Amino acid sequence: MKIMIAGGAGYIGSYLIPELLDRGYQVDVLDLLWFGNQLPGAIKVFQKDIYSVQEKDLEGYDQVILLAGLSNDPMADFSPAYNFIFNMAAPAYLCYIAKRAGVKRFIYSSSCSVYGYTVDQFYDENSPAISNYPYGIAKLQGEAGIIQMIDNDFSVISLRQGTVSGYSPRMRLDLIVNTMFKSAMANGEIIVNNPAIWRPILSIKDAANAYIRSIEANKIISGIFNVASGNYTVGEVGDIVRTTVGEFYH
Template identity: 35%
Template structure:
């Protein structure tokens, strides 16, 4: 297939592109380039790509494409809260605009990267279900992801197959590594400072997923029979893939044996706790999805990667691996305007 990947210079996109190419797909990338200078490893892709804002895409940009995998977004709660109206503009309106352009261009498939944060604070120990569990988004990021799902599903037709994936919090090595997500953050801190600092009491639940397994899930959703994925949302994670923050910290400590785990408790038990059900995903893809990673292997992989590239505390705490800091840098240096458009 001819596949148009937005956010191909992002954390997941930069892992997904070579996977798609290895499967024989012809990939065109699209990225606005906010994080282009944040690459930590490897060489740039040898693919055709547009350096363009998703808000400015047209149907002509998508001519002759068979599918779109839409990853581009303001990618977490802190970024979303930086300017909620801008998050609305990019994550909701931009996604809806892209889907309309894709349908008008004759694109047959649209795979959207959404979020598990749309459920809000979970008041139950039961695992959350894609379709039955109530949605209570508490942040601009979560709200725009949920409403974007609804908008693009409304466009689905026999000629336009719409699929939504809600990945667990991703971890692991990528050319465009992020240190602002839980397992990567704890491993980065352990490696560069010798401390694994837990601001809660360690009891909150967090589902996690390796970036390569996440990329595989997107490819499988792209290739799946239409009757399995049409207008469906899937949580993506591991069987029994919900872990406490304490369990994540223990995996990191095994990978960095000299590191010390500290519990500051400043967030108490932390209301941001949730357990996710992955039954629907495995019912649909279990015969094709074979996870290659565990939390422990991923932490060890990160430590090896850090050693190979000479990863420092400045790298860990700086803008190259922190998306919010990079956006603030672009704003402060007046390289982008208040609407995050290049100047």
């Protein structure tokens, strides 16, 4: 199977792609490489903007995975315009081009942020998705665009991910678990704000497994799926990090 991963040189892609290669998949990457290239040397990388992709660029691929986009609330708040361009419009555009090129499945990296600021209750895929801030709005509308393209010959899977954590060759230190580990290791302290707030946490290993299962799912499967390893308060995350880091010093 031949797969194109847009944004494949980022945090999740740099972890996922070696897993796919080990399973025998042929993988190419579409990425501007703003944050460097930590991918295996054999990977072919097309340094193109998503909006410059044409049908001919995706002909021959079985599936397309979209990992690219502005990746968090601060980035979206800093530039709402770019947020809506790349998180709302780009998924629909790339999905449309992929479908016209004969691709059979489109997998989208969505976010639990589509549910907005939630209270102490569980949310499943049928819960109201009502976000009032730029990042969540754009991710939700990005989903809406691609879901419209599902038909008997074209599968669309959207993964509403929790906050991803863990080591990747292209590391991100702005994510709650990762930044706490960095602070604990480098400064000997962890700053915990709003300890009672609940966060769905997703290990990068589980994230990669979710993409692999999506790739391998029956061709008739389409839809939106929540993906998380567990739910923790910010205070609980801090306690886990403190205990884990403390073990390194015994």
